[in-house]
Amino acid sequence: xxxxxxxxxxxxxxxxxxxxxxxxxxxxxxxxxxxxxxxxxxxxxxxxxxxxxxxxxxxxxxxxxxxxxxxxxxxxxxxxxxxxxxxxxxxxxxxxxxxxxxxxxxxxxxxxxxxxxxxxxxxxxxxxxxxxxxxxxxxxxxxxxxxxxxxxxxxxxxxxxxxxxxxxxxxxxxxxxxxxxxxxxxxxxxxxxxxxxxxxxxxxxxxxxxxxxxxxxxxxxxxxxxxxxxxxxxxxxxxxxxxxxxxxxxxxxxxxxxxxxxxxxxxxxxxxxxxxxxxxxxxxxxxxxxxxxxxxxxxxxxxxxxxxxxxxxxxxxxxxxxx
Amino acid sequence: xxxxxxxxxxxxxxxxxxxxxxxxxxxxxxxxxxxxxxxxxxxxxxxxxxxxxxxxxxxxxxxxxxxxxxxxxxxxxxxxxxxxxxxxxxxxxxxxxxxxxxxxxxxxxxxxxxxxxxxxxxxxxxxxxxxxxxxxxxxxxxxxxxxxxxxxxxxxxxxxxxxxxxxxxxxxxxxxxxxxxxxxxxxxxxxxxxxxxxxxxxxxxxxxxxxxxxxxxxxxxxxxxxxxxxxxxxxxxxxxxxxxxxxxxxxxxxxxxxxxxxxxxxxxxxxxxxxxxxxxxxxxxxxxxxxxxxxxxxxxxxxxxxxxxxxxxxxxxxxxxxxxxxxxxxxxxxxxxxxxxxxxxxxxxxxxxxxxxxxxxxxxxxxxxxxxxxxxxxxxxxxxxxxxxxxxxxxxxxxxxxxxxxxxxxxxxxxxxxxxxxxxxxxxxxxxxxxxxxxxxxxxxxxxxxxxxxxxxxxxxxxxxxxxxxxxxxxxxxxxxxxxxxxxxxxxxxxxxxxxxxxxxxxxxxxxxxxxxxxxxxxxxxxxxxxxxxxxxxxxxxxxxxxxxxxxxxxxxxxxxxxxxxxxxxxxxxxxxxxxxxxxxxxxxxxxxxxxxxxxxxxxxxxxxxxxxxxxxxxxxxx
Numbered sequence: 011x012x013x014x015x016x017x018x019x020x021x022x023x024x025x026x027x028x029x030x031x032x033x034x035x036x037x038x039x040x041x042x043x044x045x046x047x048x049x050x051x052x053x054x055x056x057x058x059x060x061x062x063x064x065x066x067x068x069x070x071x072x073x074x075x076x077x078x079x080x081x082x083x084x085x086x087x088x089x090x091x092x093x094x095x096x097x098x099x100x101x102x103x104x105x106x107x108x109x110x111x112x113x114x115x116x117x118x119x120x121x122x123x124x125x126x127x128x129x130x131x132x133x134x135x136x137x138x139x140x141x142x143x144x145x146x147x148x149x150x151x152x153x154x155x156x157x158x159x160x161x162x163x164x165x166x167x168x169x170x171x172x173x174x175x176x177x178x179x180x181x182x183x184x185x186x187x188x189x190x191x192x193x194x195x196x197x198x199x200x201x202x203x204x205x206x207x208x209x210x211x212x213x214x215x216x217x218x219x220x221x222x223x224x225x226x227x228x229x230x231x232x233x234x235x236x237x238x239x240x241x242x243x244x245x246x247x248x249x250x251x252x253x254x255x256x257x258x259x260x261x262x263x264x265x266x267x268x269x270x271x272x273x274x275x276x277x278x279x280x281x282x283x284x285x286x287x288x289x290x291x292x293x294x295x296x297x298x299x300x301x302x303x304x305x306x307x308x309x310x311x312x313x314x315x316x317x318x319x320x321x322x323x324x325x326x327x328x329x330x331x332x333x
Numbered sequence: 334x335x336x337x338x339x340x341x342x343x344x345x346x347x348x349x350x351x352x353x354x355x356x357x358x359x360x361x362x363x364x365x366x367x368x369x370x371x372x373x374x375x376x377x378x379x380x381x382x383x384x385x386x387x388x389x390x391x392x393x394x395x396x397x398x399x400x401x402x403x404x405x406x407x408x409x410x411x412x413x414x415x416x417x418x419x420x421x422x423x424x425x426x427x428x429x430x431x432x433x434x435x436x437x438x439x440x441x442x443x444x445x446x447x448x449x450x451x452x453x454x455x456x457x458x459x460x461x462x463x464x465x466x467x468x469x470x471x472x473x474x475x476x477x478x479x480x481x482x483x484x485x486x487x488x489x490x491x492x493x494x495x496x497x498x499x500x501x502x503x504x505x506x507x508x509x510x511x512x513x514x515x516x517x518x519x520x521x522x523x524x525x526x527x528x529x530x531x532x533x534x535x536x537x538x539x540x541x542x543x544x545x546x547x548x549x550x551x552x553x554x555x556x557x558x559x560x561x562x563x564x565x566x567x568x569x570x571x572x573x574x575x576x577x578x579x580x581x582x583x584x585x586x587x588x589x590x591x592x593x594x595x596x597x598x599x600x601x602x603x604x605x606x607x608x609x610x611x612x613x614x615x616x617x618x619x620x621x622x623x624x625x626x627x628x629x630x631x632x633x634x635x636x637x638x639x640x641x642x643x644x645x646x647x648x649x650x651x652x653x654x655x656x657x658x659x660x661x662x663x664x665x666x667x668x669x670x671x672x673x674x675x676x677x678x679x680x681x682x683x684x685x686x687x688x689x690x691x692x693x694x695x696x697x698x699x700x701x702x703x704x705x706x707x708x709x710x711x712x713x714x715x716x717x718x719x720x721x722x723x724x725x726x727x728x729x730x731x732x733x734x735x736x737x738x739x740x741x742x743x744x745x746x747x748x749x750x751x752x753x754x755x756x757x758x759x760x761x762x763x764x765x766x767x768x769x770x771x772x773x774x775x776x777x778x779x780x781x782x783x784x785x786x787x788x789x790x791x792x793x794x795x796x797x798x799x800x801x802x803x804x805x806x807x808x809x810x811x812x813x814x815x816x817x818x819x820x821x822x823x824x825x826x827x828x829x830x831x832x833x834x835x836x837x838x839x840x841x842x843x844x845x846x847x848x849x850x851x852x853x854x855x856x857x858x859x860x861x862x863x864x865x866x867x868x869x870x871x872x873x874x875x876x877x878x879x880x881x882x883x884x885x886x887x888x889x890x891x892x893x894x895x896x897x898x899x900x901x902x903x904x905x906x907x908x909x910x911x912x913x914x915x916x917x918x919x920x921x922x923x924x925x926x927x928x929x930x931x932x933x934x935x936x937x938x939x940x941x942x943x944x945x946x947x948x949x950x951x952x953x954x955x956x
Contacts, residue, residue, distance in 0.1 A: 014356045018656055022649060029645040036638045069576060075554050267509040270472075283575055325500050326578045328511050332500075 046297045047077040048290060049099040051092065052110040052133065054085040059236040059262040059282075062330035063133070066286025067108075074294035079104075085213070089117035096124055104128065106293045111136035113184040121145055131293045131304055133285055135186045146304035148289040150280035150311045152187050155259055156194025159232065162276045162313055163257055164202060172203030177228040177254070179238035183211040191234045191259060204230075213237070223250030233258030236265055239277065243268025263331045269316055277314050283330040284309040355663035362655040367648055374644045382633040389629060390596060393609055393622045397559065400550050401611045401620050404561075407449065407542060408616060411517050412493060414446055415536045418453055419521050423534065428455070428463050429526040439466040451501060451514045451537040455523065456483065458531045462503075463523065469504040477503065477533075482516035486533045490520040495616045497567045498540045513540040515569070544570055556625040564617035566590035589621045665692045673699060716898060723895045743797050759796055765789040772819055777899070777935045779927040780847070780854065781813035787822040787845060794830055801841060802834040808847030808856070815854050816925040816935060818899050821892045825858040825918050828889065833862025833916055853904075854922045861915040870910050889918065896922060899935055 050067060052060060064080055071078035081095060089112045096107055106129040111117045118136040125145060132147040164171060176199060180188040188211075196206065207228050222231070222245045231254045233239035239258035243265065245251050256274040258265070261282045268274045288307045296304045318324060422438045439453055443466040454465040460478035462471050477483045480502065485494040496516040514537040523532040543561070547570045550559050560571040566587035568574060576582040585601040585608075592610040599608055607629070609622040665688025672685040684703065686696035740763055747756035769786035772778050784806065791804045826843065834841025844859045865873070874893050893906040900923050910916035925931050 014353065014359070017356070018359075018652065021652055025645055025649045025652065029642060029649070032638055032642045032645060036635070036642070039634070039638070065575070069573065072554060073573070073576070073582075263511055264509045266511070271505070272473075284579065287576070287579075287581070320500060320502050323578075326575065328500050329513060330575055332511050332513060 045077045046105045047103050048106045048293055049104040050080045050108045051095050053083055053087050055080050055083045061333050062282035063286040065330050065333035066283035067290045070287045070290035076294045087112055089120055093120050105297055108289050108293060110134050129293055129296045131289045133289050137186055146306050148285050148307040150309050152190035153194035155278050155311050156191035157198055159257055159278050160195045160198035174204045174230055175207045175228040176204050177207055177225060177231045178209035179242055180211045180234040181237045188234050227252050228254050231256050236260040236262050240264040243273040246273035269314055270319055278311055279314055279327060280311045281309040354666055355659045358659035358662055359655050363652055366651045370647055374640055378640045385633050386629050396550055397609055397611045397620055397622050401613055403546055404613050411536055411538050414442055415517055417442055419534055423521050423523050427524045435464055449539055449542040451512050451539045454535045456533045469506040472505050475503050482518040483533055486518040486520050493517060493519045497563055497569055501537055515540055555631060556628045559622045562586040562590055562619050564590055590619055669696055719894055720898045723891050739797055740793050762789040762792040776819050777816050777932045778819045780815050780817045783817045783822055784808055787826055790823050801839055803842045805844045812847045812849060812854055814927050816927045816931055818895050821920055824892050829858050829860040833860030849924055852924055854924045855919050857917055857919040859917040864912040864914050864916055865910040866912055870908050873908050874906060
């Protein structure tokens with residue numbers, strides 16, 4: 011009799027526990043359907059240069075079922091502004107951030123602090139000493155891209171660029187991205203005897219424009235980022251460069267347009283779609299799985315020339331840029 | 334042997350104690366009800382999930398048909414634009430002569446459809462631009478003859494051709510942008526400066542119109558998706574287009590392009606899925622809907638959880654109900670069992686009577702039988718006591734000191750009177766008397782021995798009473814070999830002497846007769862003494878407390894009891910007496926042949942409690 015009662019209580023308890031488990035599973039499924047939110051902070055985010063990147067982010071967000079939000083930003087940003095922006099995004103419910111850091115150690119330290127709270131993914135290095143940075147980065151091989159550009163240049167001159175004068179344009183001088191590209195380019199170009207007459211950093215478009223045409227005349231102008239490349243392309247279109255040929259690294263439809271119209275000879279295009287896609291994928295996966303850390307990813311780059319601009323593969327690159 | 338072993342084994346398996354009736358009922362109820370519920374739940378769930386899958390597939394088909402129709406409408410409108418441009422503009426006009434008119438008409442067409450249209454352009458057979466709308470600067474060297482849409486139109490002149498999506502590489506509108514278009518191209522006959530020649534009419538449809546339509550249905554974020562491919566499996570629209578071209582994802586479009594309209598099951602990259610194909614007329618494009626099985630299952634996962642929850646709650650309820658029912662059924666049995674157990678433990682509880690009629694009946698029966706057992710037990714104890722008492726008294730009579738003293742005094746008296754022969758006879762009789770009295774401690778002896786004992790006793794008494802009475806033994810010799818209780822005649826003879834013939838001065842006569850009658854042995858002791866009144870006769874066998882005035886003290890009650898204890902209640906003594914006439918005391922016993930076996934049975938009293946006498950059966954057996 012006592013055993014019967016014990017058995018009865020045991021069975022009822024087991025059934026009740028099972029029912030509770032099932033009910034909590036149902037609730038858990040409902041709660042889980044609340045999507046993770048990832049905020050993206052990049053400079054001048056409304057610019058067309060981010061089209062492919064944002065498209066990549068959007069696709070990855072759909073693939074992983076997360077909510078993605080690109081913060082609207084201006085062309086220039088300080089580390090403090092960036093910090094405030096990340097802070098306000100976290101306050102708004104962001105579970106992770108993807109950041110294009112302001113170059114400098116200060117921002118690196120700031121991001122390291124945030125990393126303790128939420129996953130932080132970079133789409134560019136903050137400092138050149140990447141090995142000391144614990145923050146994961148998804149970016150193209152900048153050094154290799156600079157080198158590829160130099161090789162393309164050599165190819166156009168059949169390997170002989172000795173005595174050619176070069177001008178190098180870039181948006182900033184402190185960005186490790188640009189520094190690496192320049193290093194990669196200079197290593198080959200200077201080895202082959204080309205002479206870098208000037209290397210100028212600045213804003214070449216907009217109201218505070220630095221006129222490229224005012225710079226000393228050179229044979230070749232090398233633009234190391236998208237903004238510089240479109241500025242150089244625009245200068246060529248306006249015949250400001252006095253016959254200098256433009257080579258550069260870019261990823262906007264404008265840059266491609268200048269290549270298409272002959273204002274630029276050759277451009278190296280980083281796979282911005284994949285920077286967006288992979289950075290968001292890494293972040294979303296680390297949110298899904300608490301124990302999974304984020305890893306560095308290197309994306310590819312493509313050489314575009316006017317003749318091959320409309321091949322099937324290159325059309326797809328243009329497709330991502332046009333989104 | 335094996336059976337015994339296996340039985341023992343099963344008992345071991347089930348545990349040494351059998352399960353209680355309540356747990357058995359409850360287990361049986363629970364197993365049956367939960368099994369039924371499980372089967373019902375699973376069947377319902379399967380039915381429901383199948384229905385839900387079918388519904389998903391059906392709704393997907395409907396959605397696809399709708400989208401297919403929208404796409405067809407869109408493509409038909411594009412064809413209509415192409416037709417209008419051809420038949421209303423190109424055929425009717427000379428391109429060189431009435432340039433403005435052509436431009437105006439084309440502008441009209443373009444403006445009417447500008448939401449879905451990128452441009453309309455006419456090229457001649459060398460690939461030169463003849464007219465275009467909207468008007469824009471042509472690129473430096475687009476070389477349209479090398480572009481796919483131009484080549485396709487020229488290859489099959491009679492048809493209209495829809496290209497796959499591509500970047501329009503014709504105009505430079507100064508926006509620094511590139512447009513993603515689907516080209517509808519056809520060969521047209523155009524008149525330029527009065528000369529008729531072939532040309533190509535190009536209608537570039539805005540790809541975003543198609544992608545918008547497809548985006549509208551590609552809202553689910555659960556793996557279910559729709560895509561569009563041409564008849565070769567080249568993807569026109571796919572929600573994961575770039576991932577597929579980058580190799581991050583894949584699509585089975587080459588296979589899907591070969592399917593006819595319908596629903597197909599396929600496995601692609603290890604994923605089982607349902608594929609619904611809908612062909613867009615004229616273009617041969619396929620609108621494909623993909624529903625992974627995981628998605629179908631995900632739709633029913635809530636229902637699955639819900640069903641499990643319901644089943645669990647039902648099981649909880651059923652267990653409670655089963656317990657209540659089993660308690661109700663088993664409770665009277667358990668109470669009955671408990672009261673029986675208490676009884677067995679030595680207490681004297683009321684046997685529980687309650688519950689259903691069967692259990693009530695059982696309770697009544699048990700109670701009754703316990704009462705009977707109780708009565709019987711009391712009776713047994715009583716009778717055993719009486720038996721012991723009687724035997725003790727009988728034993729006492731064997732060594733009655735008064736009798737022995739009298740006998741020995743007679744012997745002394747004879748020896749002194751030198752009546753040696755008489756003394757020797759007396760001693761011999763006394764010896765016989767004691768030998769039979771002892772009889773090796775037996776209680777049952779043969780009638781012959783009993784008669785011998787009676788004779789010895791009477792011989793001694795006769796000498797003592799100086800032959801003041803006579804004794805006659807008239808017993809049928811056939812009776813000698815029957816059983817009798819030891820020492821039953823002596824008390825009767827003693828009574829006959831003491832109360833019957835003593836003092837009759839030689840006229841007293843005692844007769845010991847024996848005969849068999851209807852299976853019974855009747856031994857009778859009669860005297861012709863003073864006799865008794867009826868009242869006295871009735872007290873002789875009932876009043877055990879009567880004080881014996883004389884004699885051994887072993888009364889008729891004792892003799893009567895011993896016979897009845899040994900042979901049964903229907904046997905015993907019968908007293909007949911008439912005052913001044915005499916008294917006859919008859920012993921009624923069954924005719925049980927004197928054998929060792931019968932003697933033992935009678936002495937052990939195995940047939941003692943039965944109403945019927947063992948003697949009767951035995952005798953019948955003997956016969």
